[in-house]
Amino acid sequence: MRFGLFGTGPWAHLTHAPGLAAHPDVELVGVWGRNPDKAAALADEYGARAYPTVDGLIADVDAVAVALPPDVQAPIALAAARAGRHLLLDKPVAFTEAEADEIAAAVADGHLASTVFFTRRFIPEIQEFIEQARRTDGWVEARVDHVGSIYEEGNPFGASPWRRESGGLWDVGPHAVALVLPVLGPVAEVTAMTGPRDMTHLLLRHASEAISTLTLSVGAPPAAARQEAVFAGKAGVVTVPVTRWEPVEPFGRMVDELIAAAGGGPRPQLDVRFGAEVTAVLAAAEEAATTGRTVRLAR
Template sequence: MRIGLLGTGPWAHITQGPALVEHPGVELVGVWGRRPEAAAELAVALGTHPYDSPEALFAECEAVAFALPPDVQAPLAVRAAAAGCHLLLDKPVATTVAGARQVADAVAAHDRASVVFCTLRFAPETEAWVAAQSGTDGWLTGRADWFSPVFGGADTPYSQSVWRQERGALWDVGPHALSLLLPPLGDVADLAAIRAIRGPGDLVHASLRHTTGATSTLTLSHTVPPQAANVTAELRGAAGVSTLPERADGGAVRPFQRAVDALVEAAGGGPAHPCDAHFGLRVTEILAAIEAALDA
C-alpha cells in the first residue's frame, strides 16, 4: 500500500513516521505539513519526499495517515476520502460531532476503509484483553483511570501541544478509555443521562450507563504530578474482577504498525476494524455529551 503522512509534530517524528518507514507492507510516499520547512525536514529524516499540498500527496497515495490536531484532521480526512484514499486517523477524529460525522459520512460515501489509532487497542496485550472481556457475559460495572503528567510537571514533547492544552485529557485520552470499556460493556445507552464533574486542573470524572445495563466511570487527567501517574482499567461482574494487563514498554511504533495492518486488511476487502471512523464518530458524540454534562 502506498501511504502518505500528514503532520510534522512529535507524534509524526516519534511514532508514525518511523512505523511507516519500517513497515514491510507499505511504502511511505511522502509527507505534507502546515509548515513546509518542517515537512522538508521530516521528509529528509524519513528518506522520503515533502509535498506542497495535501491534494498533491493524495493523488500519489492509496491511503493517508494523520498526525494532526483533530479539528485540522477532520476536514482534510473528508478531502482525502473524496480523493480516493483510505484513512488512518488519529484520535479523536474531531472535537465536534459535526466534524466527526462529516468524516464518517465521507468514508461511507466513497467506500473507503478507515482505522482510528487508539494506541492501547492496538497493543497486543490490550487487544487480547478487550477481546476476552468482550466474550464474557455478566459484567456489572467498569472503570478506566488515566492519570497523566503531561501538564503536571513531566518533560514530554506533548506538553507544548496547543490543542491538548485547550481541550484537556477528556479529549486526548478519553478515546483510549472508551475504546477499552465500550466493547465489553456495550454502547452508552443514553447520552443525556451522563453525569460528570470537574476536579483540579483538567481532571474529569464521568459516569456512564451502557446498553447491557452495566455502568462505568472514567477519571481522566493530564495534570497529576509524575509520581501520581498511572493508567488502569477494570471490570467487575459474574466472572469476578478483570484488570487491564500492563503493556510492554515498547512505545507506540508497533501498535501503530498493527493499525496499519488493520487498514490494509480492510482496504483489501477484509472486515472493517471495530475502531473505524464510525466508532470515532460515536466516541466524539460521547465526549461531547460528557463536556455538556460538565458545563451543566
C-alpha cells in the same frame, strides 16, 4: 500501499513516520505540515517528498496517515475520503460529533478502509483481554483511571496547544472510552464534572445498564498519576493487563488491518465509525460538564 503523512509534531516523529517507513507493504510518498521547514526535514529523513499543499499530497497517494490536532485532522480526513483515499487517523477523529459522522459517511459512501489509532487496543494482550471480556456475560461496572501529567520535563507533548486547551477529556479520554465500549456496549447517558488540575470525571450509563466511571487528566500532580482499568461483574473483578508502551509496534498492526481491509478483508473494529462513536461520547461529556446536566446520546 502509497501513504501520505500529514503532521510533523512529536507524534509524527515518534510513531507515524517510523511506523510507515518500516512497514514492508508501505511506500511513504510524502509529508505535509503546517510548517514547511519541518515537513521538509521529516520528509528528507525518510526519503520522501515534502508537499506544499494538502490536496497535492492527497492526489498522489492511496491512503493518508494523519498526526495532527483533531480540528486540523477532520477537514483533511474528509477531503481525503471524498477523493477516494483510505484513512489512518489519530484519536479523537474530531472535536464534534457532526464532523466525525461526516467523515464516517464519506468512508462508507466510498467503500473505503479506515482505522483510528487507539494505541493500546492494537497491543495483542489488550486485544485478547477485550475479546475474552466480550464473551463474558454479567458485567455491571467498569472503572478506568487515566491520570498523569504531560507537563513534566522531557515529555514531548507538554507544548501541544490543543492538549493544553482540551485537556485529558480529549487527549486520554478516547483511550478510556475505547476500552469500555466493546465490553459494556453503547453509551446511553453521560454525566461529567471537572475539578482542579485538569481532573475530569465521567459517569457513563451503557445501553446494557452497566455503569463505567472514567477519571481523566493530563495535568495531575506527579504523585497522583495512575493508569488502571477494571471490569467487575459475575466473573469477579478483573484488571486490564498493564503493557509496555511502544507505539510503533501497534501502529504497524493497525497498518496491517488497513491494508487487509482495503484489499477486501474484514472491516477493522477500530475504524472511523467506531471513532465517531467515541467522539460522540466525549462531546456529550463536554456538554454535561459545562451545563451540569446529564446528556442522553441518540445514536
